[in-house]
Amino acid sequence: MSTSNQTEEKIEDIVAKIAELSRLSINSEEIPAYQQQLGHIIQFVKQLDDVGTENVEPMAHPQDQSQRLRADSVTESDQHKYFQENAPLVEAGLYLVPKVIEKAEE
Amino acid sequence: MEWEVVIGLEIHAQLSTKSKIFSGASTAFGAMPNTQACAVDLGFPGVLPVLNSEAVTMAVKFGLSVDAPISKRSVFARKNYFYPDLPKGYQISQFELPVVGKGSIDIELEDGESKTIGITRAHLEEDAGKSLHEDFQGKTGIDLNRAGTPLLEIVSEPDMRSAKEAIAYMKKIHSLVQYLEICDGNMQEGSFRCDANVSLRKKGAEKLGTRAELKNINSFRFVERAINVEIERQAEILESGGKVVQETRLYDDALNKTFSMRSKEEANDYRYFPDPDLLPLEIDDAFIEAQKKTLPELPDQKKRRFIDQYALSLYDASILTSNKDLAAYYEQVVDASGKQSKLSVNWVNGELAASLNKENMQIAQSPIKATDLGVMVGLISAGEITGKIAKTVFEYMWNGEGDPLAIIDKHGLKPITDSAELEKLVDDIIAANPKQVEQYQGGQQKLLGYFVGQAMKVTKGKADPAQLNQLIKKKLK
Known part of the structure; x- marks a missing residue:
């Protein structure tokens, strides 16, 4: 019983961490539902474990083609005024965002 | 307890292409904010990255110069994290299949010995923009001109055993990328940056200790100081029975101390996956051979x-x-x-x-x-x-x-070699210094220097001291 509880707690933490990484705000009541849904997804994907992949080269792209390259030349012109029409806040040519601080602690 | 220092470096060299790695925007330094950030760099919907051939050429040149294999096939991956100066929410980098494989480079130590440092890999990636935290009253200003600038990240093996060795390696790579003309090496402008992984282990131990990563140090002097204070910090922790925490730390040069940078640890799960917008990069033997011929x-x-x-x-x-x-x-x-x-x-x-x-x-x-x-x-x-x-x-x-x-x-600096002119000059000096002449002839040989000095003074250094020496000796015999 106690071991199962510990595992449950751990999974709750995992769900919370995934939410944090995805920048999703979820409350603790929602966690069991997400936990269940994520569990289903993992079970579904887990079926792949049964497939023998020893001699299969990992696929990086579904199309069997290679990258086409462009010449190194400047082809873009300055359109920042146009792009910045979409920005909520601009000053001195800079996009302004809520203050981000690299918090350093001893 | 004797500790062995283990250091590995990650160097970011900004490649000197004219345009960005995945777009046709200019990479020139010092432009007005955001004037060189195009729709691709800004991550607008519907845009597609197209790889710059020159960035690939430069990476290949680097690989060849450190005897590393060039991958015939390499893959671009998305490194996901949230930060305002990364508009797409991911950085295009390389993960499992980098363009340059395992190589090595020799460094010279202070005692004249040389040491081989392994290079784990080098891969192509795009730079992020710049965040400006001052001047905007509670806001952060974002300049995305740098976003999409091509970088070559050069990862070393943990082969260095002191800050001095780390600097020797860093300087060697710095010199190499400039020889190859793939990076201008300008550290003030951030074209050449370094992160250092530092750990300690008991002397003789096989297993590596827990490391701390020192981020973005922008001068050789600071790298050396940052590594040394970090070594001291870790030794103190270990000596007192504590454990080093794996984390990113920042070096503050004013305080000469390193500080934990917790904020980045939180989201340290990059969820790399192959970028579906970019097909694998293929490089054939003919291309590699052609590049070999262009190496300086x-x-x-x-x-x-x-x-x-x-x-x-x-x-x-x-x-x-x-x-x-x-x-x-x-x-x-x-x-x-x-x-x-x-x-x-x-x-x-x-x-x-x-x-x-x-x-x-x-x-x-x-x-x-x-x-x-x-x-x-x-x-x-x-x-x-x-x-x-x-x-x-x-x-x-x-x-x-x-x-x-x-x-x-x-400026009339022609030397006086005419012996008649010199003789006249020496005669004058002898005539003007009867006391010294007497002393010299009385056995004080070291006064010869005095006469030569006088002659040099008169000629403003334009006479040959050896010639004067001979002449004065002869005259005073």
């Missing part, structure tokens, strides 16, 4: 040649070849001097290096042209001017007067 003479080859061809010491050759421009300058001086390779190195690594250092200038900014310095060296070796006069000539050249022959003419 590299620092180590040049160093060996300088030792052979110019009979230089390892020390002098190392200094000269540490910088491509300096090496080229030296060779021009030698040519103009009539192959006076040793006298040339004395002036280049001596007087000139000191003057440049004092003004905090690079060799490329030298106010003295290599050919002018070479001509001057030639004049010294031919006995046309004395070393003392040469220093005066050097001063005039440093102040922009150019041609040493013209300087000698204009």
